[in-house]
Amino acid sequence: MDFLSNLVNGISLGSIYAVIALGYTMVYGIAKMLNFAHGDIIMVGAYVCFYAVYHFGLPGWAGVLLAMLLCLILGVAVERLAYRPLRRADSLAVLITAIGVSYFLENTAQLVFGANNVFFPNLFEAEPIRLFDGRLVISVVTLASIGICMAVMVILTLFIEKTKLGKAMRAVSEDKDAARLMGISVDRTISVTFAIGSALAALAGVLLCSAIPSLSPMTGSMPGIKAFTAAVFGGIGSIPGALLGGLLLGVIEVMGKAYISTQLSDAIVFLVLIIVLLVRPTGILGKKVQEKV
Amino acid sequence: MAARKTYEPTVMVSPPSDILIPERDLGEIPALECRHLGITFGGLHAVENFNLTVGKTEIAGLIGPNGAGKTTVFNLITKVYQPTTGTILLAGRDIAGMDTAAVNRAGIGRTFQNIRLFNNLTVEDNVKLGLHNSIRYRSFAGVLRLPSYWQEEKKAHERALELLSVFKMERMADLRAGGLPYGVQRRLEIIRALATEPRLLLLDEPAAGMNPSETEELMETIRRIRDEFRIAVLLIEHDMKLVMGICEGIAVMNFGKIIAKGTPDQIRNDPEVIEAYLGKNREE
Numbered sequence: 001m002d003f004l005s006n007l008v009n010g011i012s013l014g015s016i017y018a019v020i021a022l023g024y025t026m027v028y029g030i031a032k033m034l035n036f037a038h039g040d041i042i043m044v045g046a047y048v049c050f051y052a053v054y055h056f057g058l059p060g061w062a063g064v065l066l067a068m069l070l071c072l073i074l075g076v077a078v079e080r081l082a083y084r085p086l087r088r089a090d091s092l093a094v095l096i097t098a099i100g101v102s103y104f105l106e107n108t109a110q111l112v113f114g115a116n117n118v119f120f121p122n123l124f125e126a127e128p129i130r131l132f133d134g135r136l137v138i139s140v141v142t143l144a145s146i147g148i149c150m151a152v153m154v155i156l157t158l159f160i161e162k163t164k165l166g167k168a169m170r171a172v173s174e175d176k177d178a179a180r181l182m183g184i185s186v187d188r189t190i191s192v193t194f195a196i197g198s199a200l201a202a203l204a205g206v207l208l209c210s211a212i213p214s215l216s217p218m219t220g221s222m223p224g225i226k227a228f229t230a231a232v233f234g235g236i237g238s239i240p241g242a243l244l245g246g247l248l249l250g251v252i253e254v255m256g257k258a259y260i261s262t263q264l265s266d267a268i269v270f271l272v273l274i275i276v277l278l279v280r281p282t283g284i285l286g287k288k289v290q291e292k293v
Numbered sequence: 294m295a296a297r298k299t300y301e302p303t304v305m306v307s308p309p310s311d312i313l314i315p316e317r318d319l320g321e322i323p324a325l326e327c328r329h330l331g332i333t334f335g336g337l338h339a340v341e342n343f344n345l346t347v348g349k350t351e352i353a354g355l356i357g358p359n360g361a362g363k364t365t366v367f368n369l370i371t372k373v374y375q376p377t378t379g380t381i382l383l384a385g386r387d388i389a390g391m392d393t394a395a396v397n398r399a400g401i402g403r404t405f406q407n408i409r410l411f412n413n414l415t416v417e418d419n420v421k422l423g424l425h426n427s428i429r430y431r432s433f434a435g436v437l438r439l440p441s442y443w444q445e446e447k448k449a450h451e452r453a454l455e456l457l458s459v460f461k462m463e464r465m466a467d468l469r470a471g472g473l474p475y476g477v478q479r480r481l482e483i484i485r486a487l488a489t490e491p492r493l494l495l496l497d498e499p500a501a502g503m504n505p506s507e508t509e510e511l512m513e514t515i516r517r518i519r520d521e522f523r524i525a526v527l528l529i530e531h532d533m534k535l536v537m538g539i540c541e542g543i544a545v546m547n548f549g550k551i552i553a554k555g556t557p558d559q560i561r562n563d564p565e566v567i568e569a570y571l572g573k574n575r576e577e
Contacts, residue, residue, distance in 0.1 A: 163442075164421070164428045164449075171411050171422050177373060178409040180393035181402070183426045183489055 001135045006258045007251065012142040012211070014250020015149030019204040020227030021234070021242035022156065023197030029173045029237035030193045033094045037078060037101035038201060039224015043217060044105065045071045045202025046209040047113055050120055060123040064206050068199040075198025076191050084187065102221075109217035117216040120209040141210045148207065152200060153243055160239065169193060173237070226253075229273050235286030244284055248272075313542050313554055318348030322385040324493040324525030325370070330379035332369055339365045340549045343379065347493065347542070352519055352526045354540030356533075356560075358569065361546040363529045364406055367495050371403050372396050384492050398426055402491030404482040406498050406529075412471025416462065416481055419470050420453040423488025427452075456484050459521075460514065476507050480514075487522065494518070496528040500535050508532060512539050537561065545569070 020042060027035045045067040053063035082101050086094050124140040131138070160166035171179040172189045180186055208223055209215045226249060234245025252272055256265035276284065314323060323346045330343040340362045347353045355363050368374045370381055372393045381388050388396050397403075402423075411419050421428070428449050429441075457463045460480040465473065470481060479499060486494055499515070500508045512535055519526055530536050536543060537557045545553040545560060547569045553560060560566055 164425055167414070167418055167422055168425060170414060174411045174413060175409050177393070178405070178411065179422070181371060181397050181486070181489070182422045183394050183397040184422070185392075185394045 001132060002258070005136055006254050008138055008142060010251035010254035011247060012145045012250070013254055014247035015145045016204050016208050016211070017223065017227045017230045017250050018243045018246025019149050019152055019200050020223060021231040021246045022152070022239065023201050024228050024231040025236055025238065025242045026193050026197050028231070030169055031083070031190050033083065033091065034098060034228070036095070036098040036224070037105055038197065039220040039227070040102050040105035041071050041075055041198050041201040041220065042205035042208065042223060043109060043215070043220035044074060045205035046120065046215050046219060047109065048202070049206045050118065050209070050215060053123065054121065063123070064203065067202040067206060071202035072195045072199040075194040075201070079191060079194040106217050106221070113217060115217060117214045120213045120215040122210050122213055123206065124210060141207065145207045145211070148203065152203075153239070156196075156239060165192065226269070229270065232283055233273055233276060235283030238283070238285045241283055241285035314346055314348035315351050315541050318350055321349040323347060324349050324351070324384060325527065326382040327370070328380045328382070330366070330369055330376055330381060332365065332374055332377045338549050340369065343551060345544055345551070347525045347527050349525060350519060350523055351541050352515065352528070352539050354536045354543040355527060355529045355546065356531070356536055356543060357546035362549040363546055364497060367403065367497055367529065370495065371401055397489055400490070400492035401495065402486030402489045402493070403495040404479070404486050404497055404499065406501070408478045408482055410470040410478055410482055410485070412469070414470055415466065416457070416468050416470055416473070417450070417453050417466040419481060419485050420456055420488050421449050423485040424449050424452060427490065453488070456488055459487070459518065460484060475502050479503070487518065491524060493525045493527060496526060498529055498531065500530055500532045508535055511535070515539055
């Protein structure tokens, strides 16, 4: 029963990683850059939700929507102000800028929200679900994380595969000049990508902080790196890859904690990543899956 | 040779100055006018004082040796590069300040020398991307599958098939573009450009890699496109049979400058052109 419980927790954590990884993978697929500030958007989203719900008394769902909306604006603003002027610069300059934005967000958050951890009360107040005479207890956050992740995947896949904006994103990811000649605005498409990724990061932030349950300006940093790892693990640029990478990473991390060593669990995660990349440098789904969004 | 579609012979006229357009386009605003167009790359004049007028329904050719600056001219017209000097008028409208996407929306479609399809998308989706700006529905309508999505998608689907039928490619709609044979990819690229509803179609070496019978067919198709869509075509091509066979006006470039303009007959007999370019091919 412990195993089952760990598996469910691993899938849940992995779902959150997968939702964050989508932001990395879509931005990489379309703008060909690594947005290392993505993890910190998670933290901003969690703070927005925290203040909206516990200081201004908004209902939980409204807090989540507000967090998604503000992060969407933040993500688009960051792209507009920090990355767009570097559209033709070399990739190292963009990478360093992204790291700079990450520090900027973390430090601004320390200034505004204080450096201390705050207790992030669970948004999902319902009773946990007990199965097998109470031997398997699954919290509502755990289930919500899995359910939301699956819903996000389905909606996003429909969006990318079936709508004209989604197809425009795939076109931009393949060939920007050719896309421009279809009358597609590349800048606008990249903005949409950042908007989607950032809104999803806010959603992931709320789920993550509900599960932990605490929040500090550094909260987004480690999950951000793990989600980036998940994106690379699954094959960066691939949406199914982000899901697979996220889930595997979450399960490996929780299993590692439970059966090997709590201290070593992160090391195990990265060890598996290194092994996978040695065998398949493009990640698990990197080459086979053609959609590079 | 296969029977040609009946086709009125072109009479080229020169209204004031050195502008040369077909007689039937005389009263109309030209599809394209380049005036003193130029670009400098680090001191090198890649294109200099480029003047060209393409009539509203003209098929015009741009020829010249490799490195003469022909593709650079296409890149200037489509704003892949920003011109250092000069103006470009598209159907009388100055396109200064427009970016590539805006230029496309203003009415320029283009194909590339090295085919640049969206290889991972289907043939139909490639064409639908060309229709991008004429499909109207909101993205959430797409995700939720609202009626507006179905209506617009159905319209786009029908339009895409109609365009594909120009090259008899309807049956390939669901194939992945990257897996098509070379000649078919070239045709798809032309269809994709046509889908954006251009007034002026720029074709960069459309016959490259085609065998003689494919080239023959391509010539017919280019004419048919011009007749059916009533648009102008400006093409870069090394295949002299194609250029001399379908172009009404031809401009010859060498070292970034136009060295001659005229009808196929005039160009064929221009000593400077023969020296710069056609000399090697005269025996053909």
